[in-house]
Amino acid sequence: MDVKDILMRCDHTLLSxxxxxxxxxxxxxxxxxxxxxxxxxxxxxxKKAKEYVGDELAVCTVIGFPNGYNATSxxxxxxxxxxxxxxxxxxMVINVGAVKAGDYDYVLxxxxxxxxxCGSRILKVIIETCLLSDEEKLRMCEVVTEAGADYIKTxxxxxTGGATFEDVKLLYENVGPMVKVKAxxxxxxxxxxxxxxxxxxxxxGTSRVVKAAKALEGGK
Numbered sequence: 001m002d003v004k005d006i007l008m009r010c011d012h013t014l015l016s017x018x019x020x021x022x023x024x025x026x027x028x029x030x031x032x033x034x035x036x037x038x039x040x041x042x043x044x045x046x047k048k049a050k051e052y053v054g055d056e057l058a059v060c061t062v063i064g065f066p067n068g069y070n071a072t073s074x075x076x077x078x079x080x081x082x083x084x085x086x087x088x089x090x091x092m093v094i095n096v097g098a099v100k101a102g103d104y105d106y107v108l109x110x111x112x113x114x115x116x117x118c119g120s121r122i123l124k125v126i127i128e129t130c131l132l133s134d135e136e137k138l139r140m141c142e143v144v145t146e147a148g149a150d151y152i153k154t155x156x157x158x159x160t161g162g163a164t165f166e167d168v169k170l171l172y173e174n175v176g177p178m179v180k181v182k183a184x185x186x187x188x189x190x191x192x193x194x195x196x197x198x199x200x201x202x203x204x205g206t207s208r209v210v211k212a213a214k215a216l217e218g219g220k
Contacts, residue, residue, distance in 0.1 A: 001194040001197065001198075003190065003212075003213050003216065004035070005197075006190060006193045006194060006197065006204070006209055007034045007036055007209060007210070007213060008035060008036070008037060009037055009197060009201070009202060009203055009204055010036045010037055010193075010203070010204050010205075010206060010209050010210070011036070011037055011038045011040040011060050011089075011091075011182070011184075011203055011204065011205045011206075012027060012030060012031045012034075012036040012038070012039045012040065012206075012207060012209075012210055013039070013040040013041075013157075013184075013205050013206060013207050014027045014039075014040075014041060014207060015040065015041070015042060015062060015065070015066075015157070015158075019041075019042060019045075021045065021048060024039075024041050024042075024045045024048075024049055025049075025052065027039050027041065027207075028049055028052055028053050028057065030210045030214075031053070031057045031210075032053060032056055032057050034210050034213055036057070036210065037058065037203060038057065038058035038059060038060040038088065038089055039053075039057060039058075039059060039060065040060040040061065040062065040089075040091065040205060041059065041060070041061060042061065042062070043061045043062065043063075043078060043081070043082050043085075043087075046059055046061050046082050046085040046086055046087050047085035047086055049086075050085065050086030050087070050088075051086070058088040058089055059086060059087055059088050059089070060087065060089035060090070060091060060122075060124075061082045061087045061089075061090065061091070062090075062091045062092075062093070062126075062156075063075050063078045063079050063082065063090055063091065063092040063093070063114070064078065064092055064093040064094075064095075065091075065093055065126075065156060065158075066093060066156040066157075066158035066159070067093065067096075068092075068093030068094050068095050068096055068126070068128070069095055069096075069097060072109070072110045072113055075092060075110065075113075075114060076113055076114065076117055079092070079114055079117045079118060080117055083117070083118070083119075083121060087121070088121060088122070089121060089122040089123075089124065090114065090117075090118050090121060090122070090123050090124070091124040091125075091126055091153060091182075091205075092111070092114050092123065092124070092125055092126065093126045093156060094107055094110070094111070094125060094126065094127055094128070094140070095107060095110065096127075096128050096131050096132070099127075099132065099139075099140065100131075100136075104139055104143055107140075108143050108146060108147055111123075111125055111143065111144065111147035111149055112147045114149075115147055115148050115149060122150045122151070123149045123150050123151070124149065124150060124151035124152075124153045124182055124203075125140075125144045125147070125149045125151065125152055125153060126153045126154075126155065126156055126184075127140045127144070127152060127153065127154070128155055128156060128159050129154045129155060129161075129163070129164070129167045129171075130155060130159050130160045130161030130162070131159060131160065134170065137167065137170060137171065137174075138170070138174055141171060141174040141175045141176075141179075142174075144175060144179055145175050145176030145178070145179050148178075149179065150178075150179065150180060151179065151180045151181065151182045151202070151203060152171050152175050152179055152180075152181055152182070153181075153182040153183075153184055153203075153205070154167055154168065154171070154181075154182065154183050154184055154185060155184045155185035155186075155205075156184070156185065157184055157185035157186070161186070162184065162185020162186030162187070163183035163184055163185050163186060163187060163196065163201075165195060165196065165199055168181055168183045168196055168199045168200055168201050169199045169200060171200070172199060172200025172201070173200070180202035180203065181200050181201050181202055181203075182201065182202065182203040182204070182205060183196040183201040183203070183204050183205070184204070184205030184206070185205065187204055187205075187206040187208060187209070188208060189208065189212060190209065190212045193206065193208075193209050
């Protein structure tokens with residue numbers, strides 16, 4: 001698979017607690033240069049980043065991140081504020097505790113609320129696969145499909161594990177036809193990125209693919 005084909009599926013990501021505007025600006029520069037699908041950044045930088053990149057690059061941010069146990073009203077406010085600031089895409093974290101308690105109706109209502117807030121903007125739902133059983137992952141495929149989200153996403157990258165080939169295959173084979181899969185967390189190199197795409201991932205959340213692209217051209 002061509003590196004450009006991989007890059008165009010990447011949400012070039014920097015969600016470190018210590019990230020500064022200079023770090024985010026450099027991320028945006030890379031996103032513009034390598035034509036990534038978006039940059040995925042903390043909400044506090046969305047307004048400045050969107051002013052910087054304009055319509056040349058999509059800006060994605062995270063809601064309820066990384067634990068997902070905020071009240072739905074808080075997530076809704078976060079999403080509205082991010083969109084007001086210029087966010088093109090929203091990656092929300094589900095309430096994993098609600099899933100563990102079997103309260104799928106709560107999770108469904110919450111995703112539907114964020115779906116309404118996002119309107120025509122892309123909504124990705126982070127289910128944190130490393131914390132779920134296969135049965136719970138399958139139920140979440142049903143919930144995310146019913147809620148009308150655009151993507152089901154494996155991981156925050158801040159929990160006990162990231163994307164696996166097995167999980168991406170499982171999600172791809174069980175979500176509805178209108179839902180895509182985003183693999184995120186621990187995608188270590190171009191070979192892994194290509195394999196995730198082969199298994200059904202439409203998007204990748206990673207910073208390493210751009211780093212690999214830079215290495216291929218001698219760091220220029």
